[in-house]
Amino acid sequence: MIFYDRFFLFSLYSIWIMLFYGGILTFFGYKYYLEVRRKKFKIDQFPFVSILVPAHNEEKVIEETVRSIMELNYPIDRFELIVIDDLSMDNTSFILGKLEDEFAGRMKVVRTNKENGGRGKANALNVGLKHAVGELIAVYDADNRPDKRALMYLVAEINKDDTLGAVIGKFRTINKNKNLLTRFINIEGLSFQWMAQGGRWRIFNLCTIPGTNFLVRRCILDKIGGWDEKAIAEDTEISIRIYSMGFKIKFVPQAVTYEQEPENLRVWFKQRKRWVKGNIYVVYKYLLSKDMRKNRAYADVLYFFLVYVIFLAAIFISDLVFILGILTDIKVYTTGNLLLIWFLAYIMFVLEVSISLSLEKEEFTFNNIMLIFLMYFTYCKLWGIVSAQGLYSFIKDRVLNREHKWYKTERF
Structure with missing residues (x-):
């Protein structure tokens, strides 16, 4: 077998392994969703909750977010809202000042300065944590509109299980009908993110904290020293340390x-x-x-390695083989019906994503199914490009000994 063929087989096996693993997660995620749909939540105790919302130049969204949080179906004397105004240069500070007056006693605005602010979300959360008094800490992004029962569901779950260090809900795309890109993102969230979270919890009792809509015990944050300010995916990083302490993180899709x-x-x-x-x-x-080898969350570390190194390389090799096969005389001599193998992978992808959408009645539509067929050739290819860019940028920062810059998503 020539060297060229070995590269091709490596890409073929890698892609199919990831597809198979995705299929397993989809199957068990589907089962988990069906199980929790029948579950009834009961809450007898209402521990005090501090809700942290980091905000930097959020004038377009912050007022609606604050008002949504203030309308949560949770006793008004059992939670506080702390918004961290992190060096905002627009009208965020003015809007927050008016809201702080309106919700006096229930809302607090913490303003950073050039000495303690401007260093990203993790730093802003640590600043806010110093002002929090709750035994439970919730986090929402500045563009969120939580369902009124979201916090209640999270608290009810963490109340009844002392082994849980944190609980997470799920997020939905509020602007999903804006254009083709937001429709793709909506489908991605329902399948590759939330169905996978459900599957991982159902199989491994393992979840990763997302950037928003989660609840964590204050005592844990104090012991681990808060969020890692060098991590620009602070949610994933803190998940690893929570598991290192022997706690679990549970997925509560009702929130x-x-x-x-x-x-x-x-x-x-x-x-x-x-x-x-x-x-x-x-x-x-x-x-x-x-020390991580015995940690339950080490499986996630390995998974990220497989996704961003092995799988990414496999996708690149697969596309390169396809292009060279068209433009040059280089051919793959591996025997077998390669077109059939590719077609089966394509159908498996479509089925996995379609199953995820079937759990949401308003999402399981003909138009969305057609988008899944298109997604394989468009949005998924963009994922490969951005993953390669991210990997290159990380390596470059390490070689040049540069700090990673935190980019706050622009609002619309």
């Missing part, structure tokens, strides 16, 4: 928040590049750590 997603490719590329670099930082920090 829903709605958030705004990027409406153009420029903003999308910057956001996803930050996500990729943040996850690669987690791999860099923990992959070779001997």
Whole structure:
């Protein structure tokens, strides 16, 4: 077998392994969703909750977010809202000042300065944590519209299980009908993110904290020293340390928040590049750590390594083989019906995503199914490009000994 063919087989096996793993997660995620749909939540105790919302130049969205949080179906004397105004240069400070007056006693605005602010979301959360008094800490992004029952669901779940260090809800795309990109993002969220979270919890009792709509015990944050300010995917990184302490993180899909997603490719590329670099930082920090080998969350570290190194390389090789096969005389001599193998992978992708959408009646539509067929050739290819950019940028920062810059997603 020639060297060229071995590269091709490597890409073929890698892609199919990831597809098979995705299929397993989809199956068990589907089962988990059906199980929790029948579940009834009961809450007898209402621990005090401090809700942190980091905000930097959020004049377009912050007022609606604050008002949505203030309308949560949770006793008004059992939670506080702390908004961290992190060096905003627009009208965010003015809007927050009016809201702080309106919700006096229930809302607090913490304003950073050049000495303690401007260093990203993790730093802003740590600043806010110093002012929080709750035994439970909730986090929402500045563009969120949480469902009124979201916090209640999260508290009810963490109340009854002392082994849970944190609980997470899910987010939905509030601007999903804006354009083709937001429709793709909506489908991605329902399948590759939330169905996978459900599957991982159902199989491994393992979840990763998202950037918003989660609840964590204050005592844990104090013990681990808060959020890692060098991590630009602070949510993934803190998940690893929570598991290191022997706690679990549970997925509660009934707790829903709605958030705004990027409406153009420029903003999308910057956001996803930050996500990729943040996850690669987690791999860099923990992959070779001997102490991590016995940690349940080490499976996630390995998964990120497979996705952003092995799978990314497989996708690149696969596309390169296809292009060279068209433009040059270089051919693959591996025997077998390669067209059939590719077609089966394509159908498997479509089926996995379609199953995810079937759990949401308003999403399981003919138009969305057609978008899935298109997504394989468009949006997924963009993922490969942005992942490669993120990996290259991370390596470049390490070689040049530069600090990673935190990019805040622009609002619309």
